[in-house]
Amino acid sequence: MTSVFSLPKGPPPPYVQATHQREHTKVTNQPNHRVEKEIRTSPDRRLSPPFDDNVCSWRGGLKGIFVKDRYFGQSNWMNFRSPFSVVKRVVVKHEFDPSTEVYKLTQKCKAASREIKAQEKIALHMHLASHPSDHVPPREMADKLVQSYMQTFGSIYRILHIPKFEEDYESYWSTPHTGSQAHVVAKLLLVMAIGTVFQPQQEAFVLRSSALQWIYVAQTWVTTPFEKCRLNIEVIQLQCLLVFARLVHDVDGDLLRLSAASLLQTAMQIGLHIDAEENAFPNICPQEIQLRRNLWATVLEIVVQMSVDSGGIPLIRTTDYDCKPPLNIDDVVFKHDMNGLISSQPVDVYTDSSLQAMLTQSLPIRLQIAAFVNDFRYDSSTYEQTMALSGELSNFCASNTAIFQSLKGSSRLPTEFQTYMIELLTHQYLFALHFPYATKAKTNHKYYYSRKICLDVARLFLPRSSQMTDHSYTNLRLWGGGIFRAAPLQAATFIADEMIYQIESDTSSLFTREKNLLDGRKDLRRYVEEYVESTIDRMKLGHTNFRPYVMLSALLTQIDALLAEEPVEDKILETIKDRLIIANEVLRACLPHSPREYAPSDTEAQSYAVNSAVSLQDAIRNNSLNPDYPANSEWWFLSGDVDTFA
Structure with a gap:
């Protein structure tokens, strides 16, 4: 696998740069590259298209990874793999051997997951009414x-x-x-x-x-x-709602980027990217101008979010549109004055548009960060660039915090859920920026700031249940896909890795107030423990991915074994077996019928999935219904099926 974390030390490999005179620079010392399916390329095998002027001629290493013929850029969660090296070593020893207990237990969990998915598809197609109103x-x-x-x-x-x-x-x-x-x-x-x-x-x-x-x-x-008459604002609204409905219910999550691309093209087709007021659109009222701005800001949020989730480069640049941010006003204003001049309220006045206004201000820098992080070229970024982008986004985050503080005395306040969402949607970019350097901070203290930023953001992503008064955000983490599922996993994994690093480096011996350090570790541990509990809760609700529960439990066991100076791999193996048993019981409990009453064969399950597929995703998933299919993928033990966190 080629990723930013597995490249050899030293300068990045040389690459070919096209010139207008077509002068070719000779490539030397090209290293072999590995992709997820263990495909090894020879030194002369190229990773880019044939050389030509104005065509990408990159010959170096990749920042992202390939999994099952799909590329995931650096911001995708599958690049956050460093803490699992020891656990992975244990898993690989046992999972591919059919005679081991781990193998058999894993197959039971996979079978239960297949049955749940098949039953869900059956339920989806039952009782469909002839008219939507029904x-x-x-x-x-x-x-x-x-x-x-x-x-x-x-x-x-x-x-x-x-x-x-x-x-x-x-x-x-x-x-x-x-x-x-x-x-x-x-x-x-x-x-x-x-x-x-x-x-x-x-x-x-x-x-x-x-x-x-x-x-x-x-x-x-x-x-x-x-017909063309349906290419309008109503369709844009429906497409936006459809993306979010699929996101919060974790439906076809890995295809949402394609939906975002279609949404963007539709929005630009009707000119949402062009500001109606600045360009003097005829016969348009202030209400429609505001609605177009609201929708365009939402479309951009979807596009940049899907970029980060999938690890892809954003589909648009800031130079491709001139639509202004929406005014900070209440919608009801237009009900009383449809044609008059409308003035935007100050930022410290809370309106229907205040939260979107906060997000819109930072959209340009977030688009830039998404493109910067997900550029596939290994040497496309430097720490200086990272710090500059981080500083600019941090200013917006601080500005949002100041606005929240200024609203505390107002009669109208943002809810706890709204505050957490704004922080999640902005701070995730800081985590994506700094994570590659945070892992290097263990051996190079130059990057300590990145490590600290990632730890702070990780704790922000995992608010403790004792701190929550409104459970809306917790519910979204339990049901949702995309960022609502990936961010907590990334956070819990990073915190566990931080604990392992602290134990292995034994920094407590350098301080007299050792108890404070131990208390700090206990506090960090509680974040991971609560995340593990949430993975069980997700399975109880019908989500079929049991791997985060098993793997994070194994990380906690690794921490305990290191502290107790016990055989780490033996303890991890015991935990994996135990958690697989529990996961199978939880998954089986989600089935509406007992296995004896309904136990379709693999062939039947695959046939049904194809015949009743509601999207291309269902057909794609058939490959992973075969228990042996993921055996060649280094990430199968955490990622599950073709889609992330299936």
Whole structure:
């Protein structure tokens, strides 16, 4: 595997630089490169297209990794692998040997996961109504779910103009089965689907199957062939809602970047990237200008987030658009004054658009960081550049903190969930910037600042349950995919690695106040322990990936064995066996029928997955239904199926 963490020390390998005269620089000492499937390239095998002017001619090492013929850039969680070296060594010894207990237990867990996925697909296609309106629950439940959406995602990602949506909502309930309201019903289904994850855990679990059906119905409506007249704001709103509904329910997570690309192209097709006021669009009112700005800011948030999640270079640059940030005003302002001049409120006045305004201010630097981090060329970044970008983003983070502080005396305050979300959506870029250098800080103290930043951000990503008064953020971590699943794993892994480093370096012997250091380790340990508990909770809710639970438990055992000076690998092996047994029991408990009542063979499960696939993702996953398929992948033990965290 070639990654920024596995390249040989010393200067990066030479590369070829094209000139206008087509002068070729000779490449020497080209090292062999490994990709995830153990494919070894010879010195003369090139990793880039044929040489030509204006064509990328990179011949050096890669910053990201290949897994199952797919490339994941540096910001993707699969590059955060350094803490698992000892655990991986234990796993590889036993997992590929069919005679070992670890192998047999793993196959049981995989079989349970396959059954859960098959049952979920069956439930998805049962009771599908002929009309989307037939899926809408009673008014009382709909009101509750819509309100949950408005208080959470609706306040951060400004997709809907609230007064207009409320008007359409009331109109729908007055005539629920009007065919012309198909787009209103689709919006409502997606809004409710997002709102389900913020209900009490048991209620959210019961609503899960309905939410998946709502997503499926809305996606079917959005993706069916349509006339040019449907290429409008309504479709952009639906596409945005669909991305977030799939994200919070962890549906086809690794295909969301493709959806983001389609969304961006659609948005630019109707000119959202061009500011309507600056370019004097004809016959456009202030409300529509604000809505276009809100939507464009949301589209950019989706694009940059999917870039970080997938490890891909952003699909747009700041020079590709001139749309201004939305005004800091309440939506209701336009209800009273549709055509007059509207003034933006100061930043210390909390409005419907305040949270989006905070995010929009830092969008240019976050786009730049995403491109910088995910440039595949090994020598494309320096520590000086990293620190410069980090400093600029840190200023925005400090500005957001100051705004939150200034709002404390106001009658209207951001909720705990909203505060955590703003911090998560901005600070993740600091973690992506500094992590490559934080791992080097163990041997080079020049990078100590990066190590400290990553540790601080990691703790921010894992708020302790004792600190939480609103469980909306916790629910999102339990149900969600993408960043809501990757960030906690990255954080827990980094904290565990920090503990291992402290123990192995034995820094406590240098200080007289040793108790304080031990207390600090206990505090760090609690972050990891709570994360491990959350992985069990995710499985109880029907998520099928058991590997984070097993692997982080193994890291905790490694820490305990180091402290007790016991055989580390033996203890890790015991823990892996024990956690696999527990994981299998939890997964089996999620099945609606016992294995005897419903136990499809691998062939039947694969056949059903193909026949009832709701997306390309289902067909892709068939490769991983074979237990032997991942055997050639170095990351199979943590990543699961083709998609990350399957």
